[in-house]
Amino acid sequence: EIVLTQSPGTLSLSPGERATLSCRASQSVSSNYLAWYQHKPGQAPRLLMYGVSSRAGGIPARFSGSGSGTDFTLTISRLEPEDFAVYYCQQYGGSWTFGQGTKVEIK
């Protein structure tokens, strides 16, 4: 099973700042089967990115994804108030696994 490790655990930033979230896999993620989700308390998780760098429908352009192999990054270019949430990466390599999450909180 591929283990995903996200860092940092918590990111304390101010609105308008850039957020860089990391997701590292224990082995290469095949076929770029890597997605990112945003999750707010009491809400359903929301798909942000799939295929490493493709934005899901309705996701603003300030969200971008990059990476390959074992190292992936989600970048939020300028944080808006609604972006403060927990973010998860997820991969498929025969089974589905999630990272442990990065909380983006208001500084």
Next chain:
Amino acid sequence: EVQLVESGGGLVQPGGSLRLSCAASGFTFSSYWVHWVRQAPGKGLVWVSRIDTSGRYTDYADSVKGRFTISRDNAKNTLDLQMNSLRADDTAMYYCARGVGRLGETPYYFDNWGQGTLVTVSS
């Protein structure tokens, strides 16, 4: 509008059973894999189980294999999760999610999720 609505959660004693359901609407349910994903209190998302479009092929996380059974009724647009021999560490919010992928790919990510149903295993 795609909608997934879970139900059936509640308080159950260790060793007990519970059946969760997910009602789907707004899309052709029979054309999609569907999954259960859970989140224990204060913890992250964990994949639990998936079922293919026909209902013939299923997968389970090791932690629930042999105790949980996923099933679907394409005529009623519903997904179920039968949970037996429940343990305290099964306590979580359980989400159903629609699995998708690009043409020719395994449906590897989840584009729509329900709001979840809470399962608490405690004496």
